[in-house]
Amino acid sequence: METNHNLGGDAEIIALQALGWILQDEDRAQRLLALTGLDPRELRSGLEDPTMLSALLGFLANHEPDLIACAEAIGIEPEKLARAAQQLNHTGDFS
Numbered sequence: 001m002e003t004n005h006n007l008g009g010d011a012e013i014i015a016l017q018a019l020g021w022i023l024q025d026e027d028r029a030q031r032l033l034a035l036t037g038l039d040p041r042e043l044r045s046g047l048e049d050p051t052m053l054s055a056l057l058g059f060l061a062n063h064e065p066d067l068i069a070c071a072e073a074i075g076i077e078p079e080k081l082a083r084a085a086q087q088l089n090h091t092g093d094f095s
Contacts, residue, residue: 011084011091015053017074018060018081019043028066032059050091057085 023029033039036055038046046052060067061082071078 011087012048012050012053014074014076014081014084015057015088016047018070019047019053019056021070021073022056022059022066032056035059035062050088054085054088057081057088061085 022032033043036059038052043052060070067078067081071081
């Protein structure tokens with residue numbers, strides 16, 4: 001079984017950095033809202049919710065060009081974004 005100990009508490013930070021990158025482009029931000037069903041108010045109020053943060057990273061994982069571009073922009077490897085989503089998803093199961 002793969003563990004995510006190497007991410008430590010960084011998964012939330014990675015998700016928030018990724019969200020910042022998503023929101024820098026209006027078309028990408030609108031696509032996020034459309035595909036997740038979130039509205040801007042829900043997005044703001046859910047910034048501490050591991051399940052929502054995992055969904056944000058899942059949005060990137062479902063469109064590889066965005067995943068790669070985001071990873072490059074925030075200075076991490078794409079695989080680390082995917083591991084952060086898994087860790088947040090796992091955290092959300094127990095909260």
